[in-house]
Amino acid sequence: MAVLPRSSSSLELTISVPGFASSPSLPSSVRELDINQVPSEDEWMTENMEDEEESSNGGHPRKKLRLTKQQSHLLEESFRQNHTLIPKQKETLAMQLKLRPRQVEVWFQNRRARSKLKQTEMECEYLKRWFGSLTEQNRRLRREVEELRAMKVGPPTVISPHSCEPLPASTLSMCPRCERVTTNSMDKGPTKTTTDATAAAALSSKVATPALQSRQPSAAC
DNA sequence: GGTGCAGACAAAGTTACCTCA
DNA sequence: GATGAGGTAACTTTGTCTGCA
Numbered sequence: 001m002a003v004l005p006r007s008s009s010s011l012e013l014t015i016s017v018p019g020f021a022s023s024p025s026l027p028s029s030v031r032e033l034d035i036n037q038v039p040s041e042d043e044w045m046t047e048n049m050e051d052e053e054e055s056s057n058g059g060h061p062r063k064k065l066r067l068t069k070q071q072s073h074l075l076e077e078s079f080r081q082n083h084t085l086i087p088k089q090k091e092t093l094a095m096q097l098k099l100r101p102r103q104v105e106v107w108f109q110n111r112r113a114r115s116k117l118k119q120t121e122m123e124c125e126y127l128k129r130w131f132g133s134l135t136e137q138n139r140r141l142r143r144e145v146e147e148l149r150a151m152k153v154g155p156p157t158v159i160s161p162h163s164c165e166p167l168p169a170s171t172l173s174m175c176p177r178c179e180r181v182t183t184n185s186m187d188k189g190p191t192k193t194t195t196d197a198t199a200a201a202a203l204s205s206k207v208a209t210p211a212l213q214s215r216q217p218s219a220a221c
Numbered sequence: 222g223g224t225g226c227a228g229a230c231a232a233a234g235t236t237a238c239c240t241c242a
Numbered sequence: 243g244a245t246g247a248g249g250t251a252a253c254t255t256t257g258t259c260t261g262c263a
Contacts, residue, residue, distance in 0.1 A: 105230090
């Protein structure tokens with residue numbers, strides 16, 4: 001596919017053949033088709049694109065441009081204002097920086113990638129901390145349940161989800177198939193299935209967690 | 222209006238070069 | 243001086259969107 005320059009002043013031209021460009025058997029001269037490649041050897045690490053003319057580079061290995069502090073600063077500034085560039089902005093910025101529009105474009109692509117990476121790392125950290133705190137909370141609640149179970153005196157009662165009245169724990173039974181705790185006939189309405197954890201939470205008069213509340217009895221029970 | 226095509230562009234992934242410890 | 247790691251410019255591939263015939 002040939003990407004033609006969008007403005008006549010731009011010499012931006014990249015020719016790449018899908019499934020061909022990265023082929024190991026590709027002759028090294030193919031890279032020369034990209035006229036964005038380095039102009040002259042000596043200018044590269046010192047002054048970027050001082051002369052705009054894109055002379056043939058005669059098959060140089062790709063050199064790496066090092067942006068000056070001012071260039072980086074200006075690029076960062078415009079990135080802060082906008083994470084993407086419209087072609088006009090790109091042209092202007094390139095002129096200001098004495099870079100090719102293509103270089104500005106690449107810089108913005110890489111910059112977006114870096115900021116996304118940073119964002120992802122931050123989210124990862126946040127989730128790790130959250131996981132840690134939930135684990136700790138879970139451990140605390142389990143311990144609390146154990147304590148309450150240990151100190152029970154009389155038969156434990158469960159609050160009926162239907163009548164909101166206390167039910168004796170003796171009305172509870174375990175479904176052998178799904179290992180859920182179910183209430184027996186004492187409570188009016190459809191047989192209510194609840195998880196072991198829910199029952200335990202009810203025992204300690206705690207409100208079940210949303211995740212547990214959302215669990216519905218299976219059709220089989 | 223639906224379809225196919227080409228161009229532009231962004232995201233994701235990769236490569237290669239440079240710097241520095 | 244050699245070397246490995248990290249940073250990043252430049253590149254490739256792929257997918258999406260848009261305008262046009």
